[in-house]
Amino acid sequence: MTIKCISPIDGSVYAERETLTRTQADTAVARAKSAQAAWALRPLADRIALVQAGVAAVGAMNDDIVPELAHQMGRPVRYGGEFGGFNERATYMAKIAEDALAPIVVEDSDKFRRVIKRVPHGLVLVVAPWNYPYMTAINTVAPALIAGNAVMLKHASQTPLVGERMAAAFHSAGVPTDVFQNVFLDHATTSDLIADRAFGFVNFTGSVGGGKAMEVAAAGTFTGIGLELGGKDPGYVMDDANLDAAVDTLIDGAMFNSGQCCCGIERIYVHESLFYQFVEKAVAIVNGYKLGNPLDTETTIGPMAHVRFADEVRAQTAEAIAMGAKAHIDPALFPDDGGAYLMPQILTNVTHDMRVMRDESFGPVVGIMSVKNDAEAIRLINDSNFGLTASIWTQDTARAEAIADQLETGTVFMNRADYLDPGLCWTGCKDTGRGGGLSVIGFHNLTRPKSYHMKKV
Template sequence: MSDVIKLISPVDGSVYAERPALDESALNRVVTAARSAQADWAAAPLAERVACCLKALDALKAMNDEVVPELAWQMGRPVRYGGELGGTVERTEYCANTAAEALADIERTDKPGFKRYLKRVPLGIVMVIAPWNYPFMTAINTIMPALMAGNVVILKHAAQTLLVGERLARAFEIAGLPKGVFQNIVLTHAGTEKLLGSGVIDHVNFTGSVGGGRAIEKALSGTFATLGLELGGKDPAYVRADADLNYAVENLVDGAFYNSGQCCCGIERIYVHESRYDKFVEGFVDLTSQYKLGNPLDEATTLGPMAQTRFASWVREQTQEALRKGAKAHIDTTSFAMDKDGTPYLAPQVLTEVNHQMSVMREESFGPVVGIMKVKDDAEALQFMNDSPYGLTASIWTEDVDAAAEIGDKIETGTVFMNRCDYLDPALVWTGVKDTGKGAALSEIGFHNLTRPKSFHFRVDH
């Protein structure tokens, strides 16, 4: 009897969906189908592959009215925010518009009598292990460029968002994608580790925890598969003395609490120049207190439950530890009726008088809490921003572009923002440093990480 994967809804704790995990024989059929389909798919013209991906995008667009409440049930994001279609469209269309240039041959013409060029060829079978927090967009980051580049894709989605994989599979089916080119699977952790260790997968992209990334690296050991990892984050913001304060407050509150803080590049810690600190905190607390915590299916709700109760418990523990060590909480959580221990419903919280001896300023929270510290200058802000085992994004709030560039050069991170945060630009590479992971997605570099270079060296004059 096969294992059953259950999706427990954070809305009410019910089993929203359950699916049997593939057994070994079924998984072997998936791999065989993928390998059999790959050569013909890679041989298809690029324009044909791109067109098929765009048709799948059209199919996803047509599903969106059903997908939005489905996402709320699966992982708790309020329906008022409309799902993830905007980002999915933007990233897919960018890939479609740039695939030809990113995958073009590079010719070397400096030696008469020779024809020499570099070609980018697909890796083969790409496995995407996708997370629940942005279940469409994070998966699309790899799926679309992988398929356009001539790879075949096996998707294993998080148990919390089981139905997203099925939606994507249906979209590609509607688009007429050949059998075996894209397959959605349901698999246990043990089954996943066995598949990775088998050596049949050519590239793996994983978005998730640091511990999960280490487990995947271990499972792949000795297979020589390439690997992309986007893991933990503790993304900082620095508000300089010359910042537009109202603009910074509005955007940083959203950057901290959108999706209940369950964002890879969400704002988790803020450093504010001492001359603006009091007014910034006042404005930040006022705007945070206006959130409405509740059932995500209610249009009035602006903050839904966290995806699982254990995630909310971790944030509660971090907050209590900070308070025991002298932090000050600015939000009266009793005014949020839905906030209850033992549930995934958690009110937003703003902490001051925090320091880097507190977990909330060092370890990933991935929830609706943010610590704010006063700093005296750029140098002190930079010191604190780099005092982290993670490095995904950092944002600087200032009117001085040169200063932002100078500070940004010294921040240990994959992306530096000025006057914005919590956003993926498909034209720019998405990558991290330190424990945040390795590899890259988006931009032409994303295509390059899903292909391998092959050299052609022909002597034509002999």
Template sequence: MTSMIQLISPVDGRVYAERHCADAAQIDQALAAAEAAQALWKRRPLSERAACCSAAVDAMVAMQADIVPELAWQMGRPVRFGAGELRGFEERARHMIAIAPEALAKLEPTPVAGFRRQIRREPLGTVLVVAPWNYPYLTAVNTVIPALMAGNSVILKHASQTLLVGERFAEAFSRANLPAGLFHNLLLDHQQTAAIIASGRVQQVNFTGSVEGGKAMQSAATGRFLGMGLELGGKDPAYVRADANLEHAVENLVDGSFFNSGQSCCAIERIYVDENIYPAFVEGFVALTRQYVLGNPLDETTTLGPLVSPSAADFVRGQIAEALTLGARALIDPRAFAADAPGSAYLAPQVLVDVNHRMSVMREESFGPVVGIMSVASDVEAIALMNDSQFGLSASIWTQDLAAAEQLGDEIATGTVFMNRCDYLDPALAWTGVKNSGRGVTLSRLGYEHLSRAKSFHLRHEI
């Protein structure tokens, strides 16, 4: 008998859905079918692959009315924002489909008489996608669509907290008449996932999740020469220079800190502000933060939903409490947010000042609605603090000086540098990280290089 997975909704703490994990026979059948189907799929013209993938995107978007409330029940995002994930899903998917002919095109070096020389991109085989709950459609589509476009088959193991998302992917591909066996949605526990990675029956693993989860993926792959894409934690910083457009910076950094209740790998979790504008920035930031409405995500008036679980909220409460004991000041009164309740998943947003890097809230990933704000005296101090982290996913600079932003960006150890925006993935650019934020690349044409292999042809035709 396989284990049962229960999806506990953060909305009310009740079981929203439950499913059995796949059994050994189902896993074996899926892997065998994926291998057989991929051998045929890789020979299909790219135009046919694009037609199938585009039809699947159409099918997913058509399910929006059902998907939006499902997201609220599964992971707590307010329904007023649910459609945004589907728009992002569509943007990324359609971009990756559109650039596939160029990204997968053969490369021909300078001609040499009597020879034909080419580098072609070939599919890897079967790609295992291990997707998280916080942006369940966006994170999965980063790999699923380009993997299929590159000629691979896909096994999707979605987070148990968003298990219905995997079912939606399967339904979309079914409606699109994707050839049988190419895509499988499997509900797996940790041991089953590790066993698949260690089996040698998948050729690439793309994982989005925690640092500890990434280490578990690497451990499972020991002795196997397979590709590993890891998008892990973040503690993303922002630096607001004295010449920044203050109103724009406040508005966007509040959103970057608290959207999705701060549950984003590239959320803003620490802010450094030039001392000359620090008081005005903090005043504006706090005033805007107080406008959030914490409550049931099924209510259209709610702008801040619960965290994914009471334990996640308690972790953030613990970080705040520790910071306060070390001298930080909290500028938001949780009592102003009626839904905030100790021990529940509902947590008011919090802004901390008088913080420093001895505090966990400025060094360890919070993944919740809290942000620390520090005053800095110079660019040099700001860059040193931004780099004082085990993570490096994205960083943002708020200034009206493009040259300064580029120069400072060169000094930041991060995967993406933003100027005057944050918490966004542009599908035309590589999404990657440094240090404990992971390795590998998704999106852009570089993403295709991690989902295909180079094969050289050196053909002498004149003897």
């Protein structure tokens, strides 16, 4: 099977790669498992140093990576790629590794030594998405390698060059080639490998449907699975919010990367006393965007990664307008709209009967609703099949935390949004999936506890 990356810039084939046959995939798995044993025996400090060197090698490629990302998934070159977040996450995980992976000594007396150690799963499969292809991959690749696992990285067909870049960088830094492998696999081979217990752990970031396929493949194998799936992340602007800061951050969170962010803002609830001001300021911001070729440094919104993604957002928007929603952005301001190039849109007069307020949009559209009080906002925020993040805007920390305790999400922000803090567990609930990445918990999920009960004679 041939994987093709169709560039959203012009619809041309940007890259093609052949997938592994099942026999080739089995060989790759065997090599990884054989190499993992020696890798796990290396001192933790050595593994940390090699991973950090690999990360630095990716940074050295950034001038080439930025235009490649524009060609593969449409992000404008003006934003400079992902190395800042990529490096921040890997560096943090390297910093906490020694403590996070340290044995828990229950007793070490003249009679007994009782210890709980964290040991690697063995071979970890990382299935990474195209929307933030470097940052999402490093979330698992770095801690998995540091913890002593071997890693196979299967990247999205929209971003095939990313895995190749990462593997080349890490290999150049000294990480053994069989310990970290970039692989191209079709869905059937991936599922068959999981079903045959090829992996000790699987981490998948992608669609709800993809997550279900992973669970079906792993059924009965008892293979650990981490799933970060869809989102419909809300913002709530309370009556005492810093309005300008809230508008700037929430609209950026809704529109940046053409709205193609797992934790992007897809619905906003504003206290009725600030509603009209919020909408007016939001419209002014979006009216200043420039839709166009992502290789143009003046472009602030590039194309969506694929025409079908843009068409889904268009369909949700059109359905909402037909049901009574009001569109605030004039199409005349975005003459390049068409195909994968999708103009941004702000909608009011929306309800939760509309798909644009319930289904994941994953594009540059956001619905804004007025609410009377905290209780109404909490009810609407929780009225969702998803639960990744929520963003609360207020100057009252105690009030925000009391609300946060009632929200069905993996993360609650106050006065910020659309950010992944590597010191906190990146997790979700409901159809957003299960498990957790980064932080100490990320290391715990990429290892298993092993108990040692040693009676001294």
